[in-house]
Amino acid sequence: MIRLLHNVKIDWLAQRRYWLIFSSILMLAGLGSAVTRQLAPGGTGAFNLGVDFKAGTLMRARFNQRPSEDAIRTALEQKGVQGALVQSTDKPNEVLIKVPQQGSGEQAQEQAQVDVGRTLTAEALTSLGPEVGGQIDSTDAVSAAAGRALRNQAIAVTLLALVGVLLYIGSRFEWTYGAAAVITVFHDVLVTLGIFSIMQWEIDLTVIAALLTLVGFSVNDTIVTFDRIRENLRLHRRTSLYDLTNEAINQTLSRTIITAGLVFFSVLAMVVFGGDVLRGFSLALFIGIIVGTYSTIAIATPIMVWFQQRLEPAKRTTVAPAGGTVATGGGAVAGGRGAKSKSAARGSQRTARS
Amino acid sequence: MKKNILRRVIIIAIVTIACLYIVLGPRRRDAAGALQWPKANDFTYAGIKRTLSENIRLGLDLKGGSHLVMQVQTGTYLKKLTEDLAPALENAAKSAGYNVQSVTPNTSGGNYQVVLTAADASKLSEIRDELPKKIDLSYWTSSVSGNTVTWTLPQGAQRTLSDQAVDQAYRIVDSRINAVGVAEPTLQRHGGQGSNQILLQMPGIQDPERIKKLIAGESRLELMKVVSPPNPSPMKTYATEEEAKASLGGQVPPNRRVLPYSERDEPTAAGETATPDPNRPTQWVVVESPAVVDGSELRSADAAQGSGGGDSNYEIDFTLKPTGADKFGAWTGANVGAYMAVVLNNRVESAPFIKSQITDRGQITGNFTEQSAKDLALTLRSGALPAPLVYLEERTVGPSLGADSIRAGVTSALGGLLLVILFMVFYYRGSGVNAVVALLLNMIITIASLVVFDATLTLPGIAGLILTIGMTVDTNVLIFERIREELETGKTVASAVDQGFARAFVTVIDTHVTTIVSSLFLFVFGTGPIRGFAVTLILGLLANLFSAVYVSRTIFIWILNRKGRRAETLSI
Numbered sequence: 001m002i003r004l005l006h007n008v009k010i011d012w013l014a015q016r017r018y019w020l021i022f023s024s025i026l027m028l029a030g031l032g033s034a035v036t037r038q039l040a041p042g043g044t045g046a047f048n049l050g051v052d053f054k055a056g057t058l059m060r061a062r063f064n065q066r067p068s069e070d071a072i073r074t075a076l077e078q079k080g081v082q083g084a085l086v087q088s089t090d091k092p093n094e095v096l097i098k099v100p101q102q103g104s105g106e107q108a109q110e111q112a113q114v115d116v117g118r119t120l121t122a123e124a125l126t127s128l129g130p131e132v133g134g135q136i137d138s139t140d141a142v143s144a145a146a147g148r149a150l151r152n153q154a155i156a157v158t159l160l161a162l163v164g165v166l167l168y169i170g171s172r173f174e175w176t177y178g179a180a181a182v183i184t185v186f187h188d189v190l191v192t193l194g195i196f197s198i199m200q201w202e203i204d205l206t207v208i209a210a211l212l213t214l215v216g217f218s219v220n221d222t223i224v225t226f227d228r229i230r231e232n233l234r235l236h237r238r239t240s241l242y243d244l245t246n247e248a249i250n251q252t253l254s255r256t257i258i259t260a261g262l263v264f265f266s267v268l269a270m271v272v273f274g275g276d277v278l279r280g281f282s283l284a285l286f287i288g289i290i291v292g293t294y295s296t297i298a299i300a301t302p303i304m305v306w307f308q309q310r311l312e313p314a315k316r317t318t319v320a321p322a323g324g325t326v327a328t329g330g331g332a333v334a335g336g337r338g339a340k341s342k343s344a345a346r347g348s349q350r351t352a353r354s
Numbered sequence: 355m356k357k358n359i360l361r362r363v364i365i366i367a368i369v370t371i372a373c374l375y376i377v378l379g380p381r382r383r384d385a386a387g388a389l390q391w392p393k394a395n396d397f398t399y400a401g402i403k404r405t406l407s408e409n410i411r412l413g414l415d416l417k418g419g420s421h422l423v424m425q426v427q428t429g430t431y432l433k434k435l436t437e438d439l440a441p442a443l444e445n446a447a448k449s450a451g452y453n454v455q456s457v458t459p460n461t462s463g464g465n466y467q468v469v470l471t472a473a474d475a476s477k478l479s480e481i482r483d484e485l486p487k488k489i490d491l492s493y494w495t496s497s498v499s500g501n502t503v504t505w506t507l508p509q510g511a512q513r514t515l516s517d518q519a520v521d522q523a524y525r526i527v528d529s530r531i532n533a534v535g536v537a538e539p540t541l542q543r544h545g546g547q548g549s550n551q552i553l554l555q556m557p558g559i560q561d562p563e564r565i566k567k568l569i570a571g572e573s574r575l576e577l578m579k580v581v582s583p584p585n586p587s588p589m590k591t592y593a594t595e596e597e598a599k600a601s602l603g604g605q606v607p608p609n610r611r612v613l614p615y616s617e618r619d620e621p622t623a624a625g626e627t628a629t630p631d632p633n634r635p636t637q638w639v640v641v642e643s644p645a646v647v648d649g650s651e652l653r654s655a656d657a658a659q660g661s662g663g664g665d666s667n668y669e670i671d672f673t674l675k676p677t678g679a680d681k682f683g684a685w686t687g688a689n690v691g692a693y694m695a696v697v698l699n700n701r702v703e704s705a706p707f708i709k710s711q712i713t714d715r716g717q718i719t720g721n722f723t724e725q726s727a728k729d730l731a732l733t734l735r736s737g738a739l740p741a742p743l744v745y746l747e748e749r750t751v752g753p754s755l756g757a758d759s760i761r762a763g764v765t766s767a768l769g770g771l772l773l774v775i776l777f778m779v780f781y782y783r784g785s786g787v788n789a790v791v792a793l794l795l796n797m798i799i800t801i802a803s804l805v806v807f808d809a810t811l812t813l814p815g816i817a818g819l820i821l822t823i824g825m826t827v828d829t830n831v832l833i834f835e836r837i838r839e840e841l842e843t844g845k846t847v848a849s850a851v852d853q854g855f856a857r858a859f860v861t862v863i864d865t866h867v868t869t870i871v872s873s874l875f876l877f878v879f880g881t882g883p884i885r886g887f888a889v890t891l892i893l894g895l896l897a898n899l900f901s902a903v904y905v906s907r908t909i910f911i912w913i914l915n916r917k918g919r920r921a922e923t924l925s926i
Contacts, residue, residue, distance in 0.1 A: 002780075060755060115745065136750075137755050139748060140749045141748040141749070142748075143744075145425075146423060146746035149746075153879075153881065157875065161873070164871040164875045167871070168867060172867075206814060206883070209817050209884065215872065216821055216869045216891070217821065220828065223865045224828075224832065224861055227861040252835075258831045258835075265770070266767075266771075266773060266820065266824070269769035273765045274763070277759045277762060281817060282766075285817075285820075
């Protein structure tokens, strides 16, 4: 039998301060990037939003003989297309052309830019000459109103899905578990979005799908650990929640590593072989898997333990070993059980749900 | 135990064979419409590929095609409704003998109101009660204050009317697409209630420009009386819009409209052909509102070649329905010599004078090419859109790009699958085979359910499949790790397997139900790609409960049966 991480005994919760600091730095860095980019004059905005969320037209053009990106840009400018972005893709005869909303005023808000971007670009490509053979292969044109609607919908739907998670976990476990799981998912989404802001990777609808996948994966991971904690609570009624949580993380560690590792490598395959159509999607998943696995240990369990200790004093079952003194108020119990006393002192409250 | 396992094996076999048939079985029908049995060549590589592409409905992002989201401008519709109501109310009040000072529509700031000012305030209540007998005011609420009556369209009625307008636009768009002959279009209401959106998907169409124009073509035809001395004196036209308005005292009353007119020739009698001259300047004419008849009274409209030569010499001949013909006949009979404006989309296309009574025929002349005349006739036939359509989203995917996406998605999914299989067999040995069987079966069942529910596989759908693979592996790893733990505590193999499954099952249910619950939210409230993701994920997770728990358990039972209850070792 090959064994990975057998019988590990790591005091994960002891490191919670460092986890918290690390996560805070990550989130603050993302927030900082978003805020400075948003406020910087002439900047790109908090995120590099794709046309799905920001009005404009994204086209993929194919050529028989690909001209230089500058030549394409010049041709576009001659047709009056302002601020076009021309990027090469992973195919030699193909370019991506991103045209922001054309024109101004009420008309451009709605109708014009959905039509004009493509029409003008098609004209510009034709003007490059027949031997170049430029053709638009695909278009995504979204008006400002539709972009707004798509963005609001993506946010609303993600939040609703989280409410569903909160309700289910709340009913199966305790509401503190549900709250901890939801906070963890928020953390994961924020960190991932922060990295997208820092790296200026483009966010489009497929990235949203990846974020939803990451939510599913992260919650799944968290529940596996919570389930084990619940089971341990039933089996060992006299051990502290702190110790039981550590034990649960250690018991499920090999499963966590194997599952996360396998999914991680599958996603890596997608980053490598998926091509640039799937790039945003696979990058978001790639980061999400790492963050989602880390956050179960570093965020979900410490928060849950903390909630149980601080926010539910009424439900507390203080476990005072023989000879121990019970200190009220701070939630700390001085334990007298030799090797376990250190951790017991950190919090021996536990809440068992029958 | 023996009986139990037999039943399990039968259930699994039936599910597997049924799903395999659903995915790989050809759907060919013979002449009588009965399903044909698969032939030998259906099981070659090419045959399987063909059947797969027939059975699995691919989204536009994978297949290529156009995706258009349009919005019905219901605000414009309500505005027109209000503006049309004003002269109707005025006429009705006057014909009932009331002294009315003015009737003005007010459509600012999301309010739709018509304000009637009476000379005699004491008659107000009477006017308010009398007018609904002549005009349908069922959607409007009225209120009296000072010497005015105000009819207001409340929010609820606005929504109802907007919804009706969207429905009507939907039917018109539907008939227009059918008339153009787009293959397998999908048309549906889009977005939530009140978004007033319609989604049109057309597989295989890469450049939707012409269809877009055709669908959104307003083609509002109106036949109106021109305010002008009758023939033989020339028609009264004005050089500028201001001049035309000045002739009405500076302000256009509700029963008049000022419209642009590109004069192509001297006015001729209806039926005579005009010689187009596009270089003449635009002039303005004053017409009487409402129209004598409008596009809703059309029975037919067809493109026809005019008598002159040239490419731009097409015209549209139309006939009117009996009701329209009655109105038109009566009006033309009473107005011989008057000028009639053929107004298309608020523009006077031609203005012949009435030579003699006409009942049900007419034509629209102008600078039409064959194509534009045909397209216009088509949009006229399908009826006028109640309000303009605006395109909010346009997405087109070329077939080669779609194929690239499929290849990339399938390659990476297969790569991931292979990696998982290798690891599971390496790490869990014999039991790893269990996981592999569960994984493959899960994929087959998920795809079969997609086929059965006629769900569309999109790029986000492939993402859902990848998450499903992850969840399947996770379920197996959870169970196997648990069995290992139980073995370590010194249990017999049989009871370790029992306990392992029982304990892990709680966790598996929790993880699956959580994800299904959140996916249900995505399915109910999401659209397009988000929905596609949710559908594959939900189906995949349900399949997983069967394959990773039930099937895997059965294989363990079978192994233990062969070894006997006292088995000492388990390859895990």
